[in-house]
Amino acid sequence: MPSGDMLGIGTSGLLAYQRVLSTIGHNISNVNTEGYSRQRVELDTNPPQGYGSGFLGSGVKVTTVERVYDEFLVGQVRTQTTRMSELDAYYDLASRIDNLLSDPEAGMTPMLQEFFNSAQAVADAPGSIPARQVMLTTAESLTERMHYMYDAVNSLNGSINLDITNTIDEINGLAASIAELNHQIVLQTQSYNQPPNDLLDQRDELLRQLSERIAVSTVKQDDGAINVFVGTGQNLVVGSRSSTLATTLNAYDATQLDIEIVTGAAGGGINITQSITGGKLGGLFAFKEEILDPTLNQLGRLAVGLSDAFNQQHSQGLTLNDVLGGDFFTDLTTTTAQASSDNDAATDYVFQVDVTDISQLTAKDYILEYDGANYRVLDYTSGTLVAGPAAMPITVDGLTISVA
Numbered sequence: 001m002p003s004g005d006m007l008g009i010g011t012s013g014l015l016a017y018q019r020v021l022s023t024i025g026h027n028i029s030n031v032n033t034e035g036y037s038r039q040r041v042e043l044d045t046n047p048p049q050g051y052g053s054g055f056l057g058s059g060v061k062v063t064t065v066e067r068v069y070d071e072f073l074v075g076q077v078r079t080q081t082t083r084m085s086e087l088d089a090y091y092d093l094a095s096r097i098d099n100l101l102s103d104p105e106a107g108m109t110p111m112l113q114e115f116f117n118s119a120q121a122v123a124d125a126p127g128s129i130p131a132r133q134v135m136l137t138t139a140e141s142l143t144e145r146m147h148y149m150y151d152a153v154n155s156l157n158g159s160i161n162l163d164i165t166n167t168i169d170e171i172n173g174l175a176a177s178i179a180e181l182n183h184q185i186v187l188q189t190q191s192y193n194q195p196p197n198d199l200l201d202q203r204d205e206l207l208r209q210l211s212e213r214i215a216v217s218t219v220k221q222d223d224g225a226i227n228v229f230v231g232t233g234q235n236l237v238v239g240s241r242s243s244t245l246a247t248t249l250n251a252y253d254a255t256q257l258d259i260e261i262v263t264g265a266a267g268g269g270i271n272i273t274q275s276i277t278g279g280k281l282g283g284l285f286a287f288k289e290e291i292l293d294p295t296l297n298q299l300g301r302l303a304v305g306l307s308d309a310f311n312q313q314h315s316q317g318l319t320l321n322d323v324l325g326g327d328f329f330t331d332l333t334t335t336t337a338q339a340s341s342d343n344d345a346a347t348d349y350v351f352q353v354d355v356t357d358i359s360q361l362t363a364k365d366y367i368l369e370y371d372g373a374n375y376r377v378l379d380y381t382s383g384t385l386v387a388g389p390a391a392m393p394i395t396v397d398g399l400t401i402s403v404a
Helices: 003-029 071-102 108-124 129-192 197-213 279-314
Strands: 039-045 049-051 054-056 060-067 217-220 226-230 234-238 244-249 257-262 269-271 336-340 350-355 366-370 375-379 385-390 394-396 399-403
Touching (some): 060 197, 129 257, 129 279, 234 257
Antiparallel strands (some): 039 060, 049 054
């Protein structure tokens, strides 16, 4: 074999393993880099040279540097990250509700027990003025505790709205960064016909961070870019372009936020609130729907049921002057709530809701619709018809709705 061939083969080996050593050093240097995937040099033989006696090898060459990467496992990590982040947000808020309501000193149970103990003391000694005064005092304390509990639970709504707004800002920032990385990845792939491993790692890490905030699905393009979808398939990132999520007030409750994905320069968007799952954002909305709103409604039912039941029993007793007692608590069946339609039509309707049968009250929320002739009442959660179509007044679950 000519000496020149031997030198060429040796040089090819030195150059190839120089790149191997550089890659090993790169791996060691990035051992603590978040999202980094170990890289590996792929070697192949150089094209052999043909001689009359056959083909002789001409050394080794580097074909590519690839990531030690499993797309399936990365997808599984992303899915589990989404689920874990959702449950963490849900658990944190649920624990705050649980600690508030079950507190052995500041919760509802000890206050209720104290009130019923004072009522029992009056029953045991009807003529005792001090016992009656204690009962009145504990009743006032119970009322204040009920108000405090409701306000404390309701205040979580403002905190959640702030978390939703901040999370939306984070999602928009991550989406814009992923779109920019898509642009760089496509350019480098087309320029060198090799995978830009470090950029791919950075994009995967951003996708992982995005999945902590909202459930996403991805589709890889032939040019190396990756498209990201949220909700029921709405585009968050397509190639080098990213869409924007925005908060908007709920159509039925101005204290609640909905999520829209902006589809045009004018700011119009598609409401995706009902299809948001996973991540911190999904946990926040799931908590509001499954715990916060029902808890507020159940606290209201507790107050209504307790006052009504106690009033009925109290009205059967006698005062110190041998007169039948009246209502001990405010009679909530006489309570009337009013709300304006506040629409754009020439006529502004004022709706009135009266509690007519406490025993039939539920913890549901309702939607009132008007088709120009009749009214319908729908279950807010399921959208199923509860009452109507009919003219006013409409009675549903112990409530009578009318136009004032």
